[in-house]
Amino acid sequence: MERRAAALDPDSDTQVCELCGKMENLLKCGRCQISFYCSKEHQKQHWKKHKPACREAEKSKIVPQNPSARTALITRKQNSESAPKSKPHRHKLAIDYVIPCMNKHGICVLDNFLGEDTGLSILEDVKALHQTGKFTDGQLVSQKSDSSKDIRGDQITWIEGREAGCEKIHILMSQMDDLIRNCNGRLLGNYIINGRTKAMVACYPGKGTGYVRHVDNPNGDGRCVTCIYYLNKNWNAKEDGGMLRIFPEGKAQFADIEPKFDRLLLFWSDRRNPHEVQPAHSTRYAITVWYFDAVERARAKEKYLTGPGEKGVKVELNEPSDPS
Secondary structure, three states, X not given: OOOOOOEEOOOOOOOOEOOOOOOXXXXXXXXXXXXXXXXXHHHHHHHXXXXXXXXXXXHHOOOOOOHHHOOOOOEEEOOHHHOOOOHHHHHHHHHHHHHHHHHHHOEEEEEOOOOHHHHHHHHHHHHHHHHOOOOEEOOEOOEOOOOOOXXXXXXXXXXXXXXXXXXXXXXXXXXXXXXXXXXXXXXXXXXXXXXEXXXXXXXXXXXXXXXXXXXXXXXXXXEEEEEEEEOEOOOOHHHHEOOEEEOOOOOOOEEEEOOEOOEEEEEEOOOOOOEEEEEEOOEEXXXXXXXXXXXXXXXXXXXXXXOOOOOOEEOOOOOOXXXX
């Protein structure tokens, strides 16, 4: 019997049975506090496959053992008044949540990433930048001379962060870097991250514009983590559309991510995460940065596997930052 795909709702504590994908009346694995099952029988049937990860999680204690402290499947909501700006908080967020979430699901969502005031100031920078007319139609690497609007309908510009009027965008990029820095050192998917792209500031101007299903890095260009920050205040997915739908490889579920204001999304950039931007009916803003794995990036440079805006920026990300 074919299993029906189920959406993972990032606004709830939705879990799925590891064996069958059922989403109701679930039991949590008491040992690792990570996996869920619809019955003890399914837990027993899945134990052989789950045992190594379960014992490793218990041994390393990377996931909180207090059930009330456990985060949602792929979403962590933070108090906007205490956004993770300090080094100790960022380090704890990376170790306790981002690393285990990415290594298990390949997708991680952080709400209230910078807080209301900072998020609004970034939005002001982006809107002002958009009004300058510097945005151009998003292009495909294989079709640089075509508008390709039937494939992607966004308008983009690349920002290093030092440009006039982009000071708040630079703050966001620094906070992204700090989060990744605290995940680095073969903790995040066994990658050694040593740099990133410039920031791609994107606008879908509504009118049903979107981006068909695709993979960010299908051919090994060095990008390992896609990091997207959303800027859409009071977004209503039912009316405004613009959902990012991810189809994790080898899983029957898909993940629908609403482009909500002050939300940060991370996911693997390679073929494990095909995704699409569903038609947006209102103006939709986002800022995307891709982080490079040192080994794959060096190999890609030898083969010239680079695309628009991927010249890269040197960022010191070789060691986790000192949490003290």
